[in-house]
Amino acid sequence: AQKITQTQPGMFVQEKEAVTLDCTYDTSDPSYGLFWYKQPSSGEMIFLIYQGSYDQQNATEGRYSLNFQKARKSANLVISASQLGDSAMYFCAMSWHRDDKIIFGKGTRLHILP
Amino acid sequence: DARVTQTPRHKVTEMGQEVTMRCQPILGHNTVFWYRQTMMQGLELLAYFRNRAPLDDSGMPKDRFSAEMPDATLATLKIQPSEPRDSAVYFCASVLSGLNTGELFFGEGSRLTVL
Numbered sequence A: 001a002q003k004i005t006q007t008q009p010g011m012f013v014q015e016k017e018a019v020t021l022d023c024t025y026d027t028s029d030p031s032y033g034l035f036w037y038k039q040p041s042s043g044e045m046i047f048l049i050y051q052g053s054y055d056q057q058n059a060t061e062g063r064y065s066l067n068f069q070k071a072r073k074s075a076n077l078v079i080s081a082s083q084l085g086d087s088a089m090y091f092c093a094m095s096w097h098r099d100d101k102i103i104f105g106k107g108t109r110l111h112i113l114p
Numbered sequence B: 001d002a003r004v005t006q007t008p009r010h011k012v013t014e015m016g017q018e019v020t021m022r023c024q025p026i027l028g029h030n031t032v033f034w035y036r037q038t039m040m041q042g043l044e045l046l047a048y049f050r051n052r053a054p055l056d057d058s059g060m061p062k063d064r065f066s067a068e069m070p071d072a073t074l075a076t077l078k079i080q081p082s083e084p085r086d087s088a089v090y091f092c093a094s095v096l097s098g099l100n101t102g103e104l105f106f107g108e109g110s111r112l113t114v115l
Helices: none
Strands: A003-005 A008-015 A019-021 A024-028 A033-040 A044-053 A066-068 A074-079 A088-096 A102-104 A109-114 B005-007 B010-011 B019-024 B030-040 B042-050 B054-057 B066-069 B074-079 B088-095 B111-114
Touching: A003 A088, A008 A019, A019 A109, A024 A074, A024 B030, A033 A066, A033 B019, A044 A074, A074 A088, A088 B042, A102 B042, A102 B054, A109 B074, B005 B088, B019 B088, B019 B111, B030 B074, B042 B066, B074 B088
Parallel strands: A008 A109, B010 B111
Antiparallel strands: A003 A024, A019 A074, A033 A044, A033 A088, A066 A074, A088 A102, A088 A109, B005 B019, B019 B074, B030 B042, B030 B088, B042 B054, B066 B074, B088 B111
16 A cells, blocks of 8 residues: 555644654555655745655755654654744655655644744 | 746635636646645645656546646646535646656645635
């Protein structure tokens, strides 16, 4: 089955703390990608980070890192030193290189508290 | 500035009416997706096309939804007849097949309200 699961509907985190947003996936294909999008209250979709299934090292982009654990089929997003502007909805997504299909999880709404 | 363009941005209609949403993908992108966003279901994939051919429309209610790409610069999503449960934000996104970077280019969405 092709599935993306985000188990945290909402999270509250104190400013400057690190945040981990959970994401698990299910696929039998060997070639795929995992990535995260941020959706602020304005509604736009902002691409954050991408990890290919064959990449040996975890992806990092500034304060974002993707904790890829292939055996556990998890792709958690870690935001270091959270900021008020990080308050948004975050979507985990998966793509299959075989046919370019891309599906999203239900999202986690992150609230950063001052 | 290349962007995905969606029309209309907002649509309020009455139950039973036909609704057509349009999307102009980024020039050169050959893969186009339609997603529906609701509070309960997040972003659901409705259908997607590659080189104008439908690859998967299993996420669409077939009895009332239809998606087409009349040409490479236009994708349409039609609902007929519309129902209140169709109220959502509909996103179109495009990408060049095979790049495998994860970066989809999204339109601004069409917010549909069915009364």
